[in-house]
Amino acid sequence: MLDAAPLSALRAIFADRASVAEAVLAEHAQSESLVSAGRPDAVVFPRTTEEVSALARWATAHRLPLIGWGAGTSLEGHALAVAGGVVVDFREMAAVVEVRAEDRLVRVQPGLSREALNRELRTTGLMFPVDPGANASLGGMAATRASGTTAVRYGTMRDNVRGLEVVLADGRVIRTGTAAPKSAAGYDLTALFVGSEGTLGLITELTLRLHGQPEAVMTAVAAFPSVGAAVDCVMATMQMGLAPARIEFLDTDTVAACNAYSALSLPPAPQLLVEFHGHPQGLAEDVSRFRDLAAGFGAAGLDWAERAEDRSRLWAARHAAYRAILASRPGARAVVTDLCVPISRLAEAVEETRADIAASGIPGPILGHVGDGNFHAILMVDPGSEAEIATAKALAQRMADRALRLGGTITGEHGVGFGKRPLMAAEHGEGWGIMGDVKRALDPLGLMNPGKLVPG
Missing domain, CATH: 3.30.70.3450 (Alpha-Beta Plaits)
Structure with missing residues (x-):
């Protein structure tokens, strides 16, 4: 719970758009999967980049974490407040800022959903193709480097984010990228923030690459x-x-x-x-x-x-x-995991995983975006059964080990959050420590989405 002084300062920025109501906190303490954590201390609903910048300065002054929130559809606990703090819900920053049809670009705010963007683009002959299945927010999709059913042709968010506006932990606002099709000018900061899961800053605007609607x-x-x-x-x-x-x-x-x-x-x-x-x-x-x-x-x-x-x-x-798979076992919760392997090892990965699940005694249907070597297992468990949960987590661990053995990755699109954080050292070795160094350089107090993605 926030003390009176920081809460008063927070309300000076957001007025009635800063909430400590139990129902609002509970809404922002839920995950789509079995991954869970505690509640935040407050939730705010910014409308401008300036408000987010003021919030970051407030968080630095009071040493309180900030956690970005889009549509809440992530699966590895990315947006959960594992160390308390303030959830930044971007639902009121959901505008299309500018459509540049001749350049096949669009500027949007982070709370806009992918479906809403495509409705806005219907008359332009253009579309934004990245489709993770859920009607996720575009800011969340960039933060988690989302992909989905169309990645095999159109690429992932990594390929379709041209530039970003980001508020850093100290309140500075930076812009990355340009409207030019390419650049050789320095570090690719856009790529650094795409997939950073809110651990380096809060995305307040995106410039996205568009594609022609197919004939x-x-x-x-x-x-x-x-x-x-x-x-x-x-x-x-x-x-x-x-x-x-x-x-x-x-x-x-x-x-x-x-x-x-x-x-x-x-x-x-x-x-x-x-x-x-x-x-x-x-x-x-x-x-x-x-x-x-x-x-x-x-x-x-x-x-x-x-x-x-x-x-x-x-x-x-x-x-x-x-949802269909969950409905097939009423009352079940899911340990949801994904992996991605080279296409040449895909059949081996799927067959081994199916055999492993079949021997486990818990149901675990498999589906996925196999055109780019990515598939998912929905491991259904009785949420009251510690034995089933332990079995599912062991299966997920073996899936990750299998992916690495076959030259792949522990997650093709779900991301890391804190659900897969314990697996990062096995994939990246010393490189994981370098990610932590980058985090400390940009967020020395560790206030941006702590407990996620990088070493503690």
Whole structure:
């Protein structure tokens, strides 16, 4: 709980947009997964960069942590107040500042969601393609270096953030990047802050790269006789130079959950959901090549959805897969983990993980963005069972070990937060300590999202 003096100073900045109400604190102490921590001491709702800068100076004066909050959809506890302090909820900084259609750029505030941005862009012929599934805030997506279903074609947030405005721990405001397509002028500070998870500063504006809306889109769903056949088809698709906009894998358990939750009738077998974007003529050629390729791996029931409403229904079901899986075991919570490996080791990683989960005795459907070697396991546990939670955490640890053994990473897109922080030394070695050095240089008091990402 904040003492009277710092609370009074905080309210001098934010007035009634600084809250210590129990309901507001509780709302900002929840995670999408089983990762949990204590409540913050206060929540503020800034409207301007100047307010965020004043807040940072206040935090320095009172030695209190600041934790950025977007849509609250992160999975590794990124936005939870592990050491108390003030959560900075950016919901009131959600404007499109400027659209520069001729440069394919847009400037936005951090609280704007990706879906809201694309609604604003509908009449421009442009779109922002990064799609993590959840309707996340763009500031949060940059802070966690998010990716998702379209990364295989359009890249991740790392590839689509051109510049940032950031408030540092001491209240200074810096701008990184330019509107130019490239630069060789010094350190890439934009890249430093993208993926820093709020540990180096608070993002108050983003300049994003836009892409043209595709002239034609086709989506297919195909059932395969085995997990290995589906994953091998993905590998062959990428190695042949086909460029799907999305290529998603669902194992049999995920398919069953999606069928029940979203009223689908997909065959009870491993599935690939594939989408191609492009010009009609080129698209027809890509579709034909993929059809022949999938047939060679035993695909059955290859069903193409050309109508927008049919495509939307399929992708809505895919995006709802997490909720569908949870609904398949009522009352369960999830230990959610992801990993990413080289495409050449993908089949091995998936098959080993499936066998490990099957032997564990807890349900753990697998799905993911296999076109870029990234997949997820949703390990469902009884939240009251310490044994099941321990089993799930051991599975997640072995998944991380497996990813590193196969030349991959402990997380392809979920990020680190404090949920995966204990795994960082194994992946980065001495490099993890260098990350800590950078943190101390920019935030010597350790007030920016403490307890996350970097060494203590």
